[in-house]
Amino acid sequence: MRLTVLGGCGAWPTAVQACSGYLVEYDGFRLLLDPGYASLPRLLHHHTVDAVDAVLVSHGHPDHCADLNPLLRARGLSDDPPPALPVYAPHGALDAVLALDRPSMLAAAYRLHEFTPGDRFEIGPFTVGTRLLPHFVPNAGIRLATPHGVLAYTGDTGPSADIPRLAEGADLFLSEATYIHRVPDGDAPCLLTARLAGQYAQQAGAARLVLTHLWPGTDPATARDVAAELFGRRVDVALPDLVVEPAS
Structure with a gap:
């Protein structure tokens, strides 16, 4: 398995960092995970748009799915469109991004497979468990x-x-870590810190931790060091073009 980071910035992209976007490859199959703001240009540094075999989205916030629209445009409006792209997402999560164009314009470019978190299903060579x-x-x-x-x-x-x-027991744990030490009170039930990500990775017995979704302007080295104190193993931050091969 091979993970290529396209972006990992929380909330909005910066001049040097796209929002969430991860390419997971195994046995020749390319799964695009969470195509957030500005992740498509980073993908194009590695592959053409027709090289993506499927898309999997965790939730409907645009920093995790907005670049599905230009991806579908690039595929569906090309002179020689590739087959319809399988897209997997929780029910209703992609309603807004798919409504950016008139329904008929991109209808042939994708096949939407909606699921309920908790479901288990297959995408190519991957068995997908969700919570x-x-x-x-x-x-x-x-x-x-x-x-x-x-x-x-x-x-x-x-x-x-x-x-x-x-x-x-994961070979690689990709965890959001929006803040380093403390989440503001109003958002505390909905976001993590680097410290908590390290703690959870240690409790899980994961082999390697990659922090992502850091708030724009957060120092990656500080987040990494704080998580490593709790985890005690290798910690990286999801920066553009980071490649991790936890298992082959």
């Missing part, structure tokens, strides 16, 4: 399993005992 994790909107924590490894991803979430269950 409902607390956020401002319904959010699916995602566990991608292959015969050779497991990647767990929180999407955006607040504190939950289900997080270490989601990441139990």
Whole structure:
């Protein structure tokens, strides 16, 4: 399994960092996870748009799905359109982004498969397990399993005992860490800190931790060091073009 980070900035993109966007590859299959703001240009540094085999979205906030629209435009409006792209998302999560164009314009460019967090299904060579994790909107924590490894991803979430269950024994745990030490009171039920991400990774027995969704302007090194204090193993931050191969 191979993870390529396209972006990992929380809320909005910066001049040097796209929002959430991750390409997960295994056995020749390319799964695009959470195509947030500005992630498509980063994808195009690595592959053409027709190289994506499926898209999986954790929740409907635009910093996790907005670039699905230009991805579908680039595929559906090309001179030689590729086959319809399978797109998986919680029920209703993509209503807004899919409504950006008239329905008939991109209808042939995708096949939407909606699920309820808690469902289990297959995407190509991946067995996908999902869990409902607390956020401002319904959010699916995602566990991608292959015969050779497991990647767990929180999407955006607040504190939950289900997080270490989601990441139990994972070869790679991709965890949101919007803040470093403390989440502001009003948002505390819906977001994590780097400290909590490290704690959950340690409880899960994950082999490697990658922090993502850091608030714009957050120092990555500080977030990494704080998480490592609790985790005690390798910690990285989801910066553009980071490549991690937790299992092959």
